[in-house]
Amino acid sequence: MTDDGGLRGLHRSSTLVLSAAMAVVGIVMVVVTLANGGGVLARGIVFGVLLALAGGGRFYFTWSRV
Secondary structure, rough: OOOOOOHHHHHHHHHHHHHHHHHHHHHHHHHHHHHHHOOOHHHHHHHHHHHHHHHHHHHHHHHHHO
């Protein structure tokens, strides 16, 4: 048997980093859209919220899984 614990740890770490980055990009999209006068249903708000939720959810479930 091979010990792939190092690869699993690398995969988990990279998933956490990319999920956090996804959430941050979504939040930045919302802030930039609001700063430029976008309304509540502007594309930047909708996509930003969805991106932040997807990144945050993925981060949460990756973090909570043992």
